[in-house]
Structure formats: structure tokens, C-alpha cells
Amino acid sequence: AQSVTQLGSHVSVSEGALVLLRCNYSSSVPPYLFWYVQYPNQGLQLLLKYTTGATLVKGITGFEAELKKSETSFHLTKPSAHMSDAAEYFCAVSALSGGYQKVTFGIGTKLQVIP
Amino acid sequence: GAGVSQSPSNKVTEKGKDVELRCDPISGHTALYWYRQSLGQGLEFLIYFQGNSAPDKSGLPSDRFSAERTGGSVSTLTIQRTQQEDSAVYLCASSLIAFGRGGTDTQYFGPGTRLTVL
Numbered sequence: 001a002q003s004v005t006q007l008g009s010h011v012s013v014s015e016g017a018l019v020l021l022r023c024n025y026s027s028s029v030p031p032y033l034f035w036y037v038q039y040p041n042q043g044l045q046l047l048l049k050y051t052t053g054a055t056l057v058k059g060i061t062g063f064e065a066e067l068k069k070s071e072t073s074f075h076l077t078k079p080s081a082h083m084s085d086a087a088e089y090f091c092a093v094s095a096l097s098g099g100y101q102k103v104t105f106g107i108g109t110k111l112q113v114i115p
Numbered sequence: 116g117a118g119v120s121q122s123p124s125n126k127v128t129e130k131g132k133d134v135e136l137r138c139d140p141i142s143g144h145t146a147l148y149w150y151r152q153s154l155g156q157g158l159e160f161l162i163y164f165q166g167n168s169a170p171d172k173s174g175l176p177s178d179r180f181s182a183e184r185t186g187g188s189v190s191t192l193t194i195q196r197t198q199q200e201d202s203a204v205y206l207c208a209s210s211l212i213a214f215g216r217g218g219t220d221t222q223y224f225g226p227g228t229r230l231t232v233l
Contacts, residue, residue: 034221034222036222042226043206043224043225043226043227044158044208044222044224045224046221046222046223049221090157090158092222100163100165100170100171101146101212102163102171103148103160103163103222104160105150105158105160106157107156107157107158108157108158
């Protein structure tokens with residue numbers, strides 16, 4: 001069984017401020033972890049992913065996420081928010097379940113960037 | 116090649132009618148997923164196909180919902196006797212994955228079909 005929890009369905013930050021979007025997961029087997037972004041009126045697109053190896057993963061547009069196994073967290077961060085970062089962000093976990101890769105998404109966090 | 120495509124992009128129907136939503140995955144992608152995105156509900160998993168078979172139908176909300184995939188490619192999601200609570204954006208995604216093996220599982224999403232049931 002696996003699950004994803006995104007803390008905070010809405011997050012507001014000022015332009016130039018740090019962005020921190022929280023994601024905690026549970027999985028009975030080592031998972032793959034993903035962050036997807038959905039801009040207004042667009043489909044989801046992959047932002048970054050962790051499969052194996054380095055636990056600090058860098059994605060597009062300056063975002064990065066660090067896997068902390070002891071905390072079962074995969075929080076998404078960006079040092080300085082831009083107006084263009086306003087979007088909805090989804091954390092997802094993928095792990096073998098019943099013989100195939102099962103993917104579970106979090107409920108999403110809407111990021112608002114205030115000028 | 117082309118990304119995941121879905122049709123129609125918008126569908127307005129009357130309560131009680133049947134609707135069919137279509138998904139064309141990326142060529143060569145063996146895994147195909149259907150999700151429903153409702154306002155304030157996040158991304159709700161509906162069904163997963165590996166090739167033409169559906170190992171996981173656990174997310175289908177009722178027996179009014181069904182899906183099929185033929186030729187390991189195009190998939191159709193059918194909703195019978197639509198209800199107003201079926202109104203949502205229906206998203207399709209595909210990924211390149213080997214059955215039972217760990218793949219990178221990056222899902223490529225289509226633009227979605229916005230269904231409105233009056």
C-alpha cells in the first residue's frame with residue numbers, strides 16, 4: 001500500500017521569497033517519487049523525479065526536491081519565487097504493487113505568488 | 116512524436132445520456148491511465164491499463180463507468196447514464212513501462228476532456 005500527503009492545499013508566497021511545498025509519502029517498498037506541475041488551463045507536466053541515486057533532484061525552472069527517507073518526505077523548494085511559478089503542484093509516488101507499478105497522486109497544492 | 120491526445124476537449128451532455136471519451140497515448144507506451152480531476156478534489160485515479168488488460172480498476176466510482184483499450188493503443192472511457200456529479204476534467208496519461216518491472220514511470224498527460232453534465 002502507498003499514499004501521498006501534501007500539506008497545505010493553498011500556499012501563498014511573495015515574489016522573490018522561498019517556495020516550500022510539502023510532500024510526505026508512505027510505501028511498503030522503495031518508491032519512485034515525482035512532482036508534476038499544472039499551469040492554469042493546461043495539462044500536467046513533469047517537474048522532477050527521483051528514481052535511484054542522489055537524493056537531491058533538480059528539475060526545470062529552478063525547482064528541486066530532496067528525498068529524506070528517515071522522514072519519508074520529498075518536499076519541493078525554490079529559492080526565489082517568480083510570478084510564472086503560480087500553478088498547482090502534485091506530488092506522486094510509484095511503487096510495485098500487485099505485480100505492476102502503481103502510481104498515487106497527492107491532492108495538489110495551489111501556489112499563489114504575490115507581487 | 117506527438118504527445119497524448121484526448122477528444123473531445125469539451126463535452127456538454129444532459130443528465131442520463133451516455134458519453135465516450137477518447138485517449139490516444141504516445142506511440143509505444145504500454146501503460147495508460149485515466150484520472151478524474153474535480154474542483155477541490157485533486158487527481159482521482161480511475162483505471163490503469165497495461166497493454167489491453169486492466170490490472171487495476173479499483174478507482175472506477177460506479178458500474179456506470181467502464182473503459183477499454185484495443186490494440187494496446189487507443190482507450191475509450193465510457194460513462195453511462197451520466198449524473199451531475201460526473202462533471203469534471205478527465206485526464207489520460209501514458210508511460211513507457213515494462214510489466215512487473217521498475218520503470219521510470221514518468222507519465223505524460225493529455226490536455227484532458229472537460230465534461231459538463233447539465
